[in-house]
Amino acid sequence: MYTLLTHPNSLFGQFDRLQRELDEFLSSGLPSSIRSVASGTQPQINVGRTPQSVEVYAFAPGLDASKIEVTLDRGVLRLAGERVQAASSNERQRFYARERATGRFDRTVSLPDDIDPDQVKASYRDGVLLVSIARREAEQPKRIAIQ
Template sequence: MFHSLLTHPNSLFGQFDRLQREFDDLFSTSGLPSSIRSVASGTVPQINVGRTPKSVDIYAFAPGLDVSKIEVTLDRGVLRLAGERAQPGPADRERLRFYAQERVTGRFDRSVTLPDDVDPDHVEASYRDGVLHVSIARREAAQPKRIAIQ
């Protein structure tokens, strides 16, 4: 029932969601469709989401991660990035007192809602120089086509 309150267009939450999308479209400078959703800035790892005529590309800025501990899944139009960043420093952490600690450590879990035209059978992921790049092909039906005039 709670899910239907969130998704029903005439519910209060549905109206807030519609208003948020309209507001995003009105003031968006990214040129991305409002159907691509993520989380507010300040969440770890930071991400950039972009699109080309042939793909949707996600870049997660995650230096110092062990690639074998990064999970990338795509399920029903939601891309999920999960993993863990270990805390650097000496093995004797109990005696270490930080004066400043700006690097976020521990588990992370990010989700990005993708547009309907992505093709879940054509996904590539790579990790290089601290950047995780996930590229998801868009279906050919979504590609712009030039129409010949007779």
């Protein structure tokens, strides 16, 4: 049975999601300068980083890649576009469940300061948008000679 208490957009569903995200954050033990909005927003994303790059994966099957907007401005990555509802062969069809979100989406991710905005690659394959942003080499402390 489906109740409002278990619905992801209900108050209790939001508290449950917040608790899971907080537990995940605290268990990682690694502070991060990467920020994004809470899960449940479409399309869903994964953000990670390697020593060489920051990788953003957006799970967006069924979209036309030419209609997805990817911009990077002052350390903020923006993914925007629109998922249109598939045309139904029967206009009088009634839906009892509709889990695939339709309409405009706009996701933003705040990135760390060490990214190189001139080295960004984006690809869309099998419903997954991958945006890879290169990171600058870490500057080493400069030793200053005392005279």
